[in-house]
Amino acid sequence: MNLFHTKYLVFLILVLFAAFLPMYIGEYWQYVLTIAFFYAILAASWNLLSGYTGLFSLAHHAFGMIGAYTSTLLMAKAGIPFWMSIPAGILLTMLISSLMGIMCLRVSGLYLALITWAFAEVARNYFRLHYTFTGGDRGLESSLLFGTIQPTPYYYLFLGLLIATIILIVLIMRSRIGYYLKAIRDDSIAARSMGVNIVRYKIFAFAVSSGLAGMAGAFYGHSIGLISPIMGDFNEMAMIIIFVVIGGIRTMPGPIIGAIAVRILMELLRAQSEVRILILSLLVIIIMRFFNGGLMELYRQIKQWINKDKNGGTSAYHEIETPKQGES
Amino acid sequence: MNNKNKILEMDNVVKIFGGLKANNGVSFEVEKGEIRGLIGPNGSGKTTLINQITGIYDATEGHIRYKGKKINGLQPDVIAAMGIMRTFQVARVFLNMTVLENMLIPAFTQGQSNNEANTRAEELLDFALLSRLKNKPTKSLSGGQFMLLQIVRGFMRKGLELYVMDEPFAGVHQSIKGIIIKSIKMMNQDKNVTFLIVSHEMATISSLCSKVTVLDKGARIAEGSMKEVANIPEVIDAYLGG
Ligand SMILES: Nc1ncnc2c1ncn2[C@@H]1O[C@H](COP(=O)(O)OP(=O)(O)OP(=O)(O)O)[C@@H](O)[C@H]1O
Ligand SMILES: [Mg+2]
Numbered sequence: 001m002n003l004f005h006t007k008y009l010v011f012l013i014l015v016l017f018a019a020f021l022p023m024y025i026g027e028y029w030q031y032v033l034t035i036a037f038f039y040a041i042l043a044a045s046w047n048l049l050s051g052y053t054g055l056f057s058l059a060h061h062a063f064g065m066i067g068a069y070t071s072t073l074l075m076a077k078a079g080i081p082f083w084m085s086i087p088a089g090i091l092l093t094m095l096i097s098s099l100m101g102i103m104c105l106r107v108s109g110l111y112l113a114l115i116t117w118a119f120a121e122v123a124r125n126y127f128r129l130h131y132t133f134t135g136g137d138r139g140l141e142s143s144l145l146f147g148t149i150q151p152t153p154y155y156y157l158f159l160g161l162l163i164a165t166i167i168l169i170v171l172i173m174r175s176r177i178g179y180y181l182k183a184i185r186d187d188s189i190a191a192r193s194m195g196v197n198i199v200r201y202k203i204f205a206f207a208v209s210s211g212l213a214g215m216a217g218a219f220y221g222h223s224i225g226l227i228s229p230i231m232g233d234f235n236e237m238a239m240i241i242i243f244v245v246i247g248g249i250r251t252m253p254g255p256i257i258g259a260i261a262v263r264i265l266m267e268l269l270r271a272q273s274e275v276r277i278l279i280l281s282l283l284v285i286i287i288m289r290f291f292n293g294g295l296m297e298l299y300r301q302i303k304q305w306i307n308k309d310k311n312g313g314t315s316a317y318h319e320i321e322t323p324k325q326g327e328s
Numbered sequence: 329m330n331n332k333n334k335i336l337e338m339d340n341v342v343k344i345f346g347g348l349k350a351n352n353g354v355s356f357e358v359e360k361g362e363i364r365g366l367i368g369p370n371g372s373g374k375t376t377l378i379n380q381i382t383g384i385y386d387a388t389e390g391h392i393r394y395k396g397k398k399i400n401g402l403q404p405d406v407i408a409a410m411g412i413m414r415t416f417q418v419a420r421v422f423l424n425m426t427v428l429e430n431m432l433i434p435a436f437t438q439g440q441s442n443n444e445a446n447t448r449a450e451e452l453l454d455f456a457l458l459s460r461l462k463n464k465p466t467k468s469l470s471g472g473q474f475m476l477l478q479i480v481r482g483f484m485r486k487g488l489e490l491y492v493m494d495e496p497f498a499g500v501h502q503s504i505k506g507i508i509i510k511s512i513k514m515m516n517q518d519k520n521v522t523f524l525i526v527s528h529e530m531a532t533i534s535s536l537c538s539k540v541t542v543l544d545k546g547a548r549i550a551e552g553s554m555k556e557v558a559n560i561p562e563v564i565d566a567y568l569g570g
Binding site: 176179180182183185186187189190191192193194195196197198199250 | 384403404414416420424425429433436485
């Protein structure tokens with residue numbers, strides 16, 4: 001019981017820490033962390049769809065890109081203000097991802113991955129090839145939300161968005177919908193037979209998770225000032241997966257810890273850009289080999305090990321009861 | 329036709345997989361409050377029939393009526409909402425959820441309050457001697473406990489009217505089998521739940537069911553008490569002939 005309270009307390013302390021951090025770090029690291037928060041939102045929302053619900057999508061980065069282009073284009077071409085263009089970007093990603101969810105209702109696993117990947121490639125190439133409208137590979141200038149390139153306001157913006165994302169996902173996973181999503185991942189046939197409307201909840205998972213990606217993307221464009229089809233590059237998707245896997249798939253903190261830790265690590269290794277990807281790949285291999293559940297699994301094992309010592313060697317695990325003889 | 333006592337009517341049900349007729353014009357009726365056995369040799373089409381009753385498959389031909397309403401072609405969750413629960417031959421439980429969470433799913437989809445769902449789950453888990461495991465991940469249970477959990481999970485639905493079970497006794501320990509039989513009898517007597525039970529365990533079916541339906545090669549070949557059907561030459565042939 002007090003475990004829950006500890007969790008919330010740790011979350012609160014981390015939030016406070018992050019809120020005061022810009023006073024102690026320079027603009028460069030504020031910028032780095034802003035980008036890390038952006039990826040943390042993508043990772044956490046992908047975890048909702050592909051981790052908890054088990055729908056392995058490879059289009060998540062593309063929804064970030066679609067959100068970014070929608071909002072930026074609406075502003076640049078139609079003069080629509082932020083407060084309308086950003087929600088429009090979010091709504092459009094939710095709409096497109098719902099349609100994709102409907103298309104993918106009967107597929108899963110590798111087929112779902114392939115379809116979503118193909119969709120992402122179509123979207124990326126659309127923005128590349130319609131360059132008169134989208135700016136193509138050269139990219140598109142996006143008006144800055146706070147009219148400045150000074151990173152502090154954007155840092156707080158993305159910190160706020162990340163906190164909102166975490167709260168939303170926690171609320172979903174603790175509600176009945178969270179039960180249904182987990183049931184769908186474990187056994188969708190059993191879920192349906194137990195009354196779960198899997199059509200509704202699969203589409204829900206697609207729409208909410210992609211909507212969050214679209215939101216992150218839209219704000220990202222207006223924070224960086226320039227968007228390009230690189231946002232839809234498969235590398236971006238691979239990074240999201242790496243963040244989630246390193247942090248711990250199907251855990252709440254895992255994707256966020258993974259995204260922030262790996263982004264910081266990559267930044268520290270910036271000078272050695274060739275060995276950077278090597279180190280990252282080695283990290284993935286080591287974690288996958290020894291801690292299948294990522295950093296959160298490492299944490300669990302350490303905690304269990306400490307508890308075991310405290311309890312004098314008796315582990316609370318694997319106590320399976322065999323029922324006594326029933327009288328009938 | 330729409331006799332009030334008939335809870336389930338199979339009317340000339342045909343199911344074709346590619347070139348294979350898994351069900352070949354099956355017709356029979358189950359009365360409200362019955363515990364009906366459905367037997368037949370391996371591959372005779374029992375599971376296929378259940379999958380059509382519960383909406384996993386749509387019938388190629390024919391009708392399935394539940395309380396007089398056609399249900400074939402409806403989605404499984406819609407059929408569940410009408411008061412039909414089922415179990416699977418190979419137990420399907422939510423392995424990465426806790427035992428208690430497994431129990432809550434059918435209650436939640438039905439709109440039961442948290443309080444009601446939890447009280448109900450505690451009672452049923454107590455009955456099934458699974459209480460001690462309620463907060464354990466389901467994957468830590470034994471195979472027999474998977475089956476038991478799958479069965480009591482179906483009882484979570486309030487107003488359950490028809491419970492379709494596919495081989496509920498297969499591969500479970502004698503003690504668990506006792507609990508399952510007890511739960512079936514209790515729910516049948518106290519809550520007037522109708523059961524349709526597929527099983528190879530003739531002795532158990534004989535003691536539970538006053539009437540059994542026999543399938544062979546996708547067709548209904550006999551119906552009656554276990555004693556009666558056991559003496560019908562076609563039934564003996566079907567079992568001996570393989
Ligand atoms: N999805 C499917 N696709 C193709 N053929 C199928 C499918 N499901 C079942 N069959 C075939 O239909 C026939 C009937 O199978 P079914 O599983 O209904 O038999 P059963 O009576 O339940 O057998 P058992 O006692 O072994 O469980 C078998 O020949 C089986 O191979
Ligand atoms: Mg079968």
